[in-house]
Amino acid sequence: MENNSNFETRKPPVATTGILGWCRLHLFSNWVNSLITLLVIYFLYQLIPWFLDWSVFSADFWTNYKGELIVDRTFCSRVADPKGDHGACWAIIIVRFYQFMYGFYPSEQVWRVNLTYFLLVVALLPLLIEKIPGRKHLIKFTIAFPIVAFILLYGGFGFQVIPTNKWGGLLVTLVLGVFGIAIAFPLGILLALGRRSQLPVISMFCTLFIEFIRGVPLITLLFFGMVMLPLFLPEGLNLDGLVRVLVAVTLFQAAYMAEVIRGGLQAIPRGQYEAAQSVGLSYWQMNRKIILPQAIRISIPSIVNTSIGLFKDTTLVIIIGLLDLLGIGRGALADATWMGLSNEVYVFVALVFFIFTFSMSRYSLYLEKKLKTGINMGAD
Amino acid sequence: MQNNLFQDQKFRGILYQTLVVGFFALGLYFVINTTAYNLEKRNIATGFSFLNNPAGFDISFSPFLDFKSTDTHLKVYFVGVLNTLLVSFCGCIAATILGFIVGIIRLSSNWLLSRIAYIYVEFTRNTPLLLQIILWYAILIQLPRIKQAPQIWETFYISNRGLFGPKPIFLDGSNIVILSLVLGFIISFFIARWAKKRQDTTGQQFPTFTTNLSIIVFLPLVVFFIMGSPITLEYPVLKGFNFKGGAVIRPEFIAMFLALSIYTAAFISETVRSGILSVTKGQREASGALGLKKYWIMRLIIIPQALRVIVPPLTSQYLNLTKNSSLGIAVGYADLVHGFGGISLNQTGQAIECMAITMATYLLISLTISFFMNIYNRSIQFKEK
Numbered sequence: 001m002e003n004n005s006n007f008e009t010r011k012p013p014v015a016t017t018g019i020l021g022w023c024r025l026h027l028f029s030n031w032v033n034s035l036i037t038l039l040v041i042y043f044l045y046q047l048i049p050w051f052l053d054w055s056v057f058s059a060d061f062w063t064n065y066k067g068e069l070i071v072d073r074t075f076c077s078r079v080a081d082p083k084g085d086h087g088a089c090w091a092i093i094i095v096r097f098y099q100f101m102y103g104f105y106p107s108e109q110v111w112r113v114n115l116t117y118f119l120l121v122v123a124l125l126p127l128l129i130e131k132i133p134g135r136k137h138l139i140k141f142t143i144a145f146p147i148v149a150f151i152l153l154y155g156g157f158g159f160q161v162i163p164t165n166k167w168g169g170l171l172v173t174l175v176l177g178v179f180g181i182a183i184a185f186p187l188g189i190l191l192a193l194g195r196r197s198q199l200p201v202i203s204m205f206c207t208l209f210i211e212f213i214r215g216v217p218l219i220t221l222l223f224f225g226m227v228m229l230p231l232f233l234p235e236g237l238n239l240d241g242l243v244r245v246l247v248a249v250t251l252f253q254a255a256y257m258a259e260v261i262r263g264g265l266q267a268i269p270r271g272q273y274e275a276a277q278s279v280g281l282s283y284w285q286m287n288r289k290i291i292l293p294q295a296i297r298i299s300i301p302s303i304v305n306t307s308i309g310l311f312k313d314t315t316l317v318i319i320i321g322l323l324d325l326l327g328i329g330r331g332a333l334a335d336a337t338w339m340g341l342s343n344e345v346y347v348f349v350a351l352v353f354f355i356f357t358f359s360m361s362r363y364s365l366y367l368e369k370k371l372k373t374g375i376n377m378g379a380d
Numbered sequence: 381m382q383n384n385l386f387q388d389q390k391f392r393g394i395l396y397q398t399l400v401v402g403f404f405a406l407g408l409y410f411v412i413n414t415t416a417y418n419l420e421k422r423n424i425a426t427g428f429s430f431l432n433n434p435a436g437f438d439i440s441f442s443p444f445l446d447f448k449s450t451d452t453h454l455k456v457y458f459v460g461v462l463n464t465l466l467v468s469f470c471g472c473i474a475a476t477i478l479g480f481i482v483g484i485i486r487l488s489s490n491w492l493l494s495r496i497a498y499i500y501v502e503f504t505r506n507t508p509l510l511l512q513i514i515l516w517y518a519i520l521i522q523l524p525r526i527k528q529a530p531q532i533w534e535t536f537y538i539s540n541r542g543l544f545g546p547k548p549i550f551l552d553g554s555n556i557v558i559l560s561l562v563l564g565f566i567i568s569f570f571i572a573r574w575a576k577k578r579q580d581t582t583g584q585q586f587p588t589f590t591t592n593l594s595i596i597v598f599l600p601l602v603v604f605f606i607m608g609s610p611i612t613l614e615y616p617v618l619k620g621f622n623f624k625g626g627a628v629i630r631p632e633f634i635a636m637f638l639a640l641s642i643y644t645a646a647f648i649s650e651t652v653r654s655g656i657l658s659v660t661k662g663q664r665e666a667s668g669a670l671g672l673k674k675y676w677i678m679r680l681i682i683i684p685q686a687l688r689v690i691v692p693p694l695t696s697q698y699l700n701l702t703k704n705s706s707l708g709i710a711v712g713y714a715d716l717v718h719g720f721g722g723i724s725l726n727q728t729g730q731a732i733e734c735m736a737i738t739m740a741t742y743l744l745i746s747l748t749i750s751f752f753m754n755i756y757n758r759s760i761q762f763k764e765k
Contacts, residue, residue, distance in 0.1 A: 026489065026490065026491035026492075027490060027491055027492060029489060029490075033489065033490050036490050036492075036493055037490060037492055037493075040490075040492045040493055040496060041492070198393070199393050199396060199397050200397070201397035201400060201401060202396065202397060202400055205400065205404070212743070214746075215742060215743040215746040215747070216703070216739045216742045216743060216746075217703035217704065217706035217707075217717070217742060218703075219706045219707065219709065219717055220706065220717065220721065220735060220738055220739050220742065223717075223721060223725075223731075223735055224735055224739075227725065227731040227735070228731050228732060228735055230418075231414075231415050231418045231419065231731065231732065232411045232414060232415055232418075233414065234414045235417075235418070235421075308506070312506075312507070312508040312509065313508070314508075315508040315510040315511060316510060316707070318510070318710070319510075319707075319709055319710055326508070326510065326511055326514075330514075342515075342518040343518070346511060346514065346515045346518065349511055350507045350511055350515070353506065353507050353508055353511065354503065354506045354507055357505075357506040357507070358502065358506045361502075361505075361506065
């Protein structure tokens with residue numbers, strides 16, 4: 001028809017597939033976006049090479065720029081040759097690596113710590129992988145793990161006793177984190193059940209406890225454990241410093257854990273309770289077999305998240321004088337032979353924490369995805 | 381049927397609760413007894429009379445109250461509370477602003493920008509806050525010394541002992557200027573209310589923002605010149621090894637402020653992101669179909685609905701930030717825990733009293749924040765008509 005010639009033919013739509021199309025869509029969709037993209041690229045161009053240069057290419061590892069083995073700060077390239085273009089001096093980490101990992105644990109006994117680290121991985125396996133062969137038996141080991149770990153690390157039963165003031169570094173961080181979470185978990189379940197209890201006195205006690213702990217900072221609880229707990233206990237009962245800190249950390253974590261699990265409990269539909277009661281289950285049977293498995297299942301991501309929080313909060317123990325990973329780092333910096341290398345130490349400590357917490361948060365994301373597709377709560 | 385008392389649910393309930401109360405009372409009695417014995421044996425005084433004793437130490441950072449070492453422990457407490465509140469308040473505001481910006485950036489269509497926001501969030505969330513505070517402090521004290529301090533217009537000096545800047549000096553008549561500023565705020569509040577009411581009833585719009593801004597800015601300015609400039613600035617001057625005059629923000633405060641706000645902003649950005657994502661796509665499409673521009677879709681449709689989801693977790697972030705400000709002790713920021721719960725406790729030895737007061741204060745602050753945020757939360761919740 002002749003009318004057609006009056007219409008301009010439209011251009012084909014811009015390609016949105018392929019590398020170019022992707023760039024156009026995600027980086028250069030309009031001029032503001034293009035400008036932002038260019039600015040960000042410029043910023044990254046400044047930052048990334050500088051950081052790589054500082055941390056790897058111009059950095060000292062075992063030897064300095066003259067090829068000498070680094071034994072103290074004066075050998076570090078950036079200290080020995082301040083005018084030159086030198087990067088980080090990682091030798092402080094390498095020289096003190098043992099301390100960062102184990103603290104002042106005697107080196108002839110250190111296999112015990114290594115064995116505990118290995119057993120920790122074994123104990124975690126059945127929790128992380130659902131389809132592992134022999135999961136039932138492994139779970140039994142997981143439950144027994146804290147006791148095994150305690151005997152291995154502390155001693156007794158034929159092992160030489162290593163007092164906790166010799167422990168340090170990653171060891172203390174992991175002990176506080178793992179024991180804190182392991183003890184706080186059952187305690188948190190009890191508190192959550194208590195808070196939702198029909199019995200007014202028990203519910204009130206649990207609520208008061210949870211809200212009190214959640215209302216004060218962890219550091220005050222640590223002070224409580226350090227300066228007040230000894231006053232409350234009868235003479236002669238001197239609790240170990242690490243244990244006192246562990247008590248504070250565990251109570252703190254239990255209160256937060258309780259709230260997370262309470263959230264899970266609230267999500268369980270009434271019908272589940274009624275059904276359990278109508279088959280004649282008692283309160284504990286009902287919770288153990290019907291309610292808690294479902295409630296915990298849906299609150300696992302949040303449980304992992306609070307656990308990440310606790311793991312990071314274990315650094316607070318340096319304020320009351322315990323030497324965890326950060327404490328060992330600070331100790332190294334206070335030492336005149338390694339003074340002034342704070343950037344290296346803090347970056348290293350941050351990296352170690354990041355590896356642990358980031359993998360935990362990835363795991364919780366994975367669980368979240370799996371749970372979303374996996375269950376159908378209160379199906380009708 | 382044989383009816384055992386123990387099978388009666390009511391009886392069991394009462395029994396359990398009596399047992400709990402009994403054990404609790406017994407435990408409390410035991411703890412109080414041993415504590416009293418321990419205190420007596422260690423010659424530790426009890427009671428709160430130590431609050432009136434002179435502290436005997438100095439506090440480096442006390443912007444509101446003038447503190448001397450002859451002042452009492454009670455004053456140490458007030459300085460501590462004010463410092464805690466100061467850093468928490470500044471931190472909350474900065475964290476909210478930064479968190480909202482980062483949260484929106486993470487949803488940006490620009491892939492590179494959202495990736496950068498993502499990396500920032502993951503790095504700050506996954507490293508301990510204490511480490512970040514210490515790291516910021518370590519960076520700040522690596523700044524140049526006072527003699528070589530870089531300056532901006534000879535007004536601001538950045539050194540390893542803090543940020544030096546001009547200090548306002550209030551002369552006679554400055555009260556009236558401040559009063560006029562307050563008046564400006566009050567007037568603009570009523571104008572905003574009137575304008576909203578008018579728009580609701582008649583649909584007529586009023587340039588509220590520009591009117592109010594000019595009232596708030598020009599009213600005090602005019603009064604200021606009428607009164608003959610009663611507020612002047614005192615500039616810091618380098619004398620010997622230190623600055624004379626002017627105001628200073630200590631590196632401890634800056635480190636705390638930066639670390640707290642950057643750390644908390646990462647968490648806030650996640651709640652903002654999930655809040656915005658929680659608004660269904662249909663809302664966006666419907667408002668687009670009505671012809672609203674992108675900015676107005678965000679402001680009128682998305683944000684108000686997202687806020688309902690954002691505010692409850694935001695409250696707990698504020699609470700966390702306030703509680704985390706207690707970490708100032710690691711860098712020597714004279715907050716409640718460092719000054720009163722730390723130094724005063726060590727000097728007097730009255731651990732129970734000091735810790736009880738410190739904990740009670742944090743509980744009070746937490747409750748107050750929750751109270752106000754709950755009021756705000758109720759005001760923005762969906763009202764079904």
